[in-house]
Amino acid sequence: xxxxxxxxxxxxxxxxxxxxxxxxxxxxxxxxxxxxxxxxxxxxxxxxxxxxxxxxxxxxxxxxxxxxxxxxxxxxxxxxxxxxxxxxxxxxxxxxxxxxxxxxxxxxxxxxxxxxxxxxxxxxxxxxxxxxxxxxxxxxxxxxxxxxxxxxxxxxxxxxxxxxxxxxxxxxxxxxxxxxxxxxxxxxxxxxxxxxxxxxxxxxxxxxxxxxxxxxxxxxxxxxxxxxxxxxxxxxxxxxxxxxxxxxxxxxxxxxxxxxxxxxxxxxxxxxxxxxxxxxxxxxxxxxxxxxxxxxxxxxxxxxxxxxxxxxxxxxxxxxxxxxxxxxxxxxxxxxxxxxxxxxxxxxxxxxxxxxxxxxx
Amino acid sequence: xxxxxxxxxxxxxxxxxxxxxxxxxxxxxxxxxxxxxxxxxxxxxxxxxxxxxxxxxxxxxxxxxxxxxxxxxxxxxxxxxxxxxxxxxxxxxxxxxxxxxxxxxxxxxxxxxxxxxxxxxxxxxxxxxxxxxxxxxxxxxxxxxxxxxxxxxxxxxxxxxxxxxxxxxxxxxxxxxxxxxxxxxxxxxxxxxxxxxxxxxxxxxxxxxxxxxxxxxxxxxxxxxxxxxxxxxxxxxxxxxxxxxxxxxxxxxxxxxxxxxxxxxxxxxxxxxxxxxxxxxxxxxxxxxxxxxxxxxxxxxxxxxxxxxxxxxxxxxxxxxxxxxxxxxxxxxxxxxxxxxxxxxxxxxxxxxxxxxxxxxxxxxxxx
Numbered sequence: 001x002x003x004x005x006x007x008x009x010x011x012x013x014x015x016x017x018x019x020x021x022x023x024x025x026x027x028x029x030x031x032x033x034x035x036x037x038x039x040x041x042x043x044x045x046x047x048x049x050x051x052x053x054x055x056x057x058x059x060x061x062x063x064x065x066x067x068x069x070x071x072x073x074x075x076x077x078x079x080x081x082x083x084x085x086x087x088x089x090x091x092x093x094x095x096x097x098x099x100x101x102x103x104x105x106x107x108x109x110x111x112x113x114x115x116x117x118x119x120x121x122x123x124x125x126x127x128x129x130x131x132x133x134x135x136x137x138x139x140x141x142x143x144x145x146x147x148x149x150x151x152x153x154x155x156x157x158x159x160x161x162x163x164x165x166x167x168x169x170x171x172x173x174x175x176x177x178x179x180x181x182x183x184x185x186x187x188x189x190x191x192x193x194x195x196x197x198x199x200x201x202x203x204x205x206x207x208x209x210x211x212x213x214x215x216x217x218x219x220x221x222x223x224x225x226x227x228x229x230x231x232x233x234x235x236x237x238x239x240x241x242x243x244x245x246x247x248x249x250x251x252x253x254x255x256x257x258x259x260x261x262x263x264x265x266x267x268x269x270x271x272x273x274x275x276x277x278x279x280x281x282x283x284x285x286x287x288x289x290x291x292x293x294x295x296x297x298x299x300x301x302x303x304x305x306x307x308x309x310x311x312x313x314x315x316x317x318x319x320x321x322x323x324x325x326x327x328x329x330x331x332x333x334x335x336x337x338x339x340x341x342x343x344x345x346x347x348x349x350x351x352x353x354x355x356x357x358x359x360x361x
Numbered sequence: 362x363x364x365x366x367x368x369x370x371x372x373x374x375x376x377x378x379x380x381x382x383x384x385x386x387x388x389x390x391x392x393x394x395x396x397x398x399x400x401x402x403x404x405x406x407x408x409x410x411x412x413x414x415x416x417x418x419x420x421x422x423x424x425x426x427x428x429x430x431x432x433x434x435x436x437x438x439x440x441x442x443x444x445x446x447x448x449x450x451x452x453x454x455x456x457x458x459x460x461x462x463x464x465x466x467x468x469x470x471x472x473x474x475x476x477x478x479x480x481x482x483x484x485x486x487x488x489x490x491x492x493x494x495x496x497x498x499x500x501x502x503x504x505x506x507x508x509x510x511x512x513x514x515x516x517x518x519x520x521x522x523x524x525x526x527x528x529x530x531x532x533x534x535x536x537x538x539x540x541x542x543x544x545x546x547x548x549x550x551x552x553x554x555x556x557x558x559x560x561x562x563x564x565x566x567x568x569x570x571x572x573x574x575x576x577x578x579x580x581x582x583x584x585x586x587x588x589x590x591x592x593x594x595x596x597x598x599x600x601x602x603x604x605x606x607x608x609x610x611x612x613x614x615x616x617x618x619x620x621x622x623x624x625x626x627x628x629x630x631x632x633x634x635x636x637x638x639x640x641x642x643x644x645x646x647x648x649x650x651x652x653x654x655x656x657x658x659x660x661x662x663x664x665x666x667x668x669x670x671x672x673x674x675x676x677x678x679x680x681x682x683x684x685x686x687x688x689x690x691x692x693x694x695x696x697x698x699x700x701x702x703x704x705x706x707x708x709x710x711x712x713x714x715x716x717x718x719x720x721x722x723x724x725x726x727x728x729x
Contacts, residue, residue, distance in 0.1 A: 064563035143564035177447035178660040179427075196718055208426035209590065210657045214724075217656065235564060237634030266641040279568035283620060283635060284649045288577070291597070293568035297533045353643055361648050 025052035032089035047253040058230040060244030068253040078106035111138035115190035119202040121182035125174040132170035151246035180211035236327035259337040270339035373422035377416040385447035409608035420585040422599030472545040476557035482529040501560035554579035614701030622711030624703040
């Protein structure tokens with residue numbers, strides 16, 4: 001995602017060095033809509049999503065279950081069943097539209113130029129094949145490598161992702177690895193063809209916290225080595241703050257806020273982002289205070305609200321200017337840094353500094 | 362950081378009434394193998410000699426990574442599992458091997474809240490039947506009738522009493538977990554074993570349920586055994602916390618001791634691994650000083666064949682020969698506050714700040 005704003009002064013929030021946004025986005029998603037026909041009606045899983053990712057940068061997509069973050073990224077990979085899914089909009093990978101691309105073309109891209117790491121390494125790996133075979137498969141398919149060359153590549157990749165004794169472990173089956181090691185195998189498999197775009201769909205959610213820290217460090221190291229663009233999908237703002245450059249906050253199939261990690265997490269502008277920050281207990285927080293939870297539950301995507309999807313749960317909907325209605329008018333998300341909210345920019349700043357920040361610290 | 366107020370500080374352990382005490386609590390699960398005749402070939406040392414006490418009205422947190430035995434401990438306390446060894450004392454009565462009949466009066470006083478709000482409610486029963494079930498089984502007739510009591514409970518957990526006749530599928534995950542809480546409260550228990558009650562929920566919903574549980578705990582004075590892997594949630598909910606690793610408690614103390622002055626290397630590593638959003642003051646300065654950086658090597662060893670001596674030694678950066686030979690006892694080591702026990706031969710300094718640990722602890726790179 002490219003932001004036109006210069007990096008804000010002050011200490012860096014994340015543990016990663018600040019990288020300058022590249023001029024040309026590598027991946028550009030424009031007004032993406034994904035709809036599924038179901039027995040109950042049409043589910044608008046993604047409803048007008050736009051974002052950009054540049055090479056060498058990490059975009060964190062944050063949202064709760066049902067916010068459309070996984071569905072949108074499965075659309076990038078062309079993983080939806082075309083018979084049951086209606087996809088409109090554009091997904092431009094270096095100018096090539098993937099929405100209209102043929103299945104054969106997607107096959108050439110998947111695992112080669114675009115790769116994905118799934119959440120659950122146990123169900124995403126085949127129990128019948130050795131990890132070496134599974135890592136080598138995309139390499140043989142896309143690079144036309146022979147058996148021996150592919151095997152050497154698999155050993156090299158296993159070493160790169162930090163698996164001890166890679167030359168011996170290459171012939172082991174997934175069940176012989178622990179959860180964290182399996183996730184490393186998944187990462188090795190995703191990176192075997194040096195993809196330009198890596199989509200990590202909740203890659204650490206199933207892992208323990210000490211192993212999660214190892215995997216996040218590994219992803220950062222590998223990105224510095226390979227320079228891939230990464231889309232990190234997660235529900236955990238802490239994970240995003242550790243690995244991402246930019247953040248896109250999603251709610252009910254739409255993006256509600258975007259910006260650099262530092263801007264979004266230290267000066268969030270959307271009431272939903274405020275709610276997310278307030279809902280997380282902090283290791284250094286005041287245990288005497290209640291958590292600031294968001295009332296209610298996310299809307300049904302069968303019949304989403306026509307205006308702002310967050311309006312029914314928003315505490316500040318009465319404060320918007322009189323000429324706008326949260327229930328009827330859909331707020332637009334500006335390009336670059338911004339939030340899809342009818343509150344005026346000044347009002348949001350005042351609300352955050354006076355009412356929200358004191359409750360977070 | 363030191364934001365705990367006077368009210369939230371627990372009283373010294375001696376002044377409170379013990380509710381449930383575990384001494385040397387042990388649970389081994391046999392591992393069967395062999396062909397054609399299956400034999401017991403080993404045992405999973407799920408829980409291996411735990412000593413702790415849950416006091417009346419207190420929330421006792423149990424944290425650890427998957428496979429450390431925290432859920433097994435919860436099930437042992439609720440006597441859903443039979444202990445392999447040690448003793449369990451509930452209100453001065455030994456219930457370690459109590460029979461069904463002996464347990465009957467106690468069962469209503471110990472309730473459970475489960476992790477998965479989808480599989481822990483019967484889809485064929487209405488909410489009224491689910492919440493009223495425990496009262497029916499125990500033959501309890503509250504004044505005004507069971508239906509009135511169920512409606513009252515629904516209100517307590519923040520649900521609409523008119524939802525009495527609805528089925529679980531009509532509710533969202535957070536609302537279902539509220540139903541689970543209402544069911545646990547139906548018998549006015551003294552102890553609730555909550556096994557990861559919020560980890561299946563979304564962040565915004567999780568906060569609602571944590572707030573509800575805190576309200577219930579404070580207003581009704583119910584003791585909780587709160588099992589979770591999320592250290593921040595446990596800190597927010599529990600006055601005292603025990604850290605488990607591979608079937609053992611490695612450190613126990615009040616929340617301030619565990620989070621601000623941990624001594625066991627594993628507690629340090631766990632706290633350091635939590636990814637957190639760094640908040641800022643309005644002037645742009647960080648709201649909290651940076652934390653120390655520790656990365657553990659590898660994964661938790663298998664509980665079927667735990668390491669000798671200290672179980673953490675295979676991943677510990679301070680391990681020496683002594684750690685393999687001798688198991689460190691869980692005691693109040695020098696420098697610990699009262700009630701803060703640590704099982705370690707070479708404890709760390711009681712701080713979690715990066716300023717006090719200039720060199721981060723990082724695993725050695727792998728040789729290809």
